[in-house]
Amino acid sequence: GGKAVKCNRSFAFFSNTVPDCRFMNSYLAAKPMVPLLDQLIASVNTACNAQYTGVFISVFHTGLQYLEPHNDLDEGHARRNASQDLQDDILANRDVSYAHTDVAKLTLGSQRQYKVSPLDRVPLQGGEWSGKQPASSRSGKPSYAFTVANNKLIHMTGCFQHLFKQELTQTYLQPEPHIILTFKNFNQVSSVRTRTFKLYRDWE
Numbered sequence: 001g002g003k004a005v006k007c008n009r010s011f012a013f014f015s016n017t018v019p020d021c022r023f024m025n026s027y028l029a030a031k032p033m034v035p036l037l038d039q040l041i042a043s044v045n046t047a048c049n050a051q052y053t054g055v056f057i058s059v060f061h062t063g064l065q066y067l068e069p070h071n072d073l074d075e076g077h078a079r080r081n082a083s084q085d086l087q088d089d090i091l092a093n094r095d096v097s098y099a100h101t102d103v104a105k106l107t108l109g110s111q112r113q114y115k116v117s118p119l120d121r122v123p124l125q126g127g128e129w130s131g132k133q134p135a136s137s138r139s140g141k142p143s144y145a146f147t148v149a150n151n152k153l154i155h156m157t158g159c160f161q162h163l164f165k166q167e168l169t170q171t172y173l174q175p176e177p178h179i180i181l182t183f184k185n186f187n188q189v190s191s192v193r194t195r196t197f198k199l200y201r202d203w204e
Contacts, residue, residue: 011057050104
């Protein structure tokens with residue numbers, strides 16, 4: 001038995017070091033790494049100077065399959081409060097190294113458009129995005145859209161996962177599947193989680 005999860009894509013989790021990963025308010029059992037993935041995760045670890053312990057693979061068979069706005073943190077309840085706490089620390093110019101995370105995504109197949117949107121009260125440099133003018137998101141917050149092609153590596157570090165959400169938008173132009181390989185240190189316990197639980201105890 002287990003909880004059935006409905007999802008508009010195919011997915012699987014591979015790791016030799018952790019038994020499962022959290023996915024859509026449930027847990028997904030790990031499959032053993034195959035030699036090709038072992039070589040790939042070693043290469044990505046070298047490129048990103050990281051120690052990723054697993055890879056989550058998503059396959060979008062058509063352009064109408066998409067990703068809702070999300071981040072790659074593991075604890076839903078804790079991360080919302082931790083993110084608010086983190087934003088206060090940033091605005092007060094306090095140390096935020098406790099919130100640093102490291103995630104990499106490798107995209108394969110057809111081109112697709114990604115969109116990154118900041119959460120409320122994110123202090124962007126100069127109050128605006130650097131680079132291209134942000135587009136408007138469905139939520140009314142500023143967002144930045146960009147196209148990812150085959151064999152594109154996206155490296156997200158620092159406080160990114162706490163301050164921004166990412167999504168894969170829909171398209172009618174996708175001649176072949178789009179594949180995302182997400183690399184993380186899946187057994188990493190962020191100090192943000194510990195700090196948030198401590199705050200809960202203080203409030204009780």
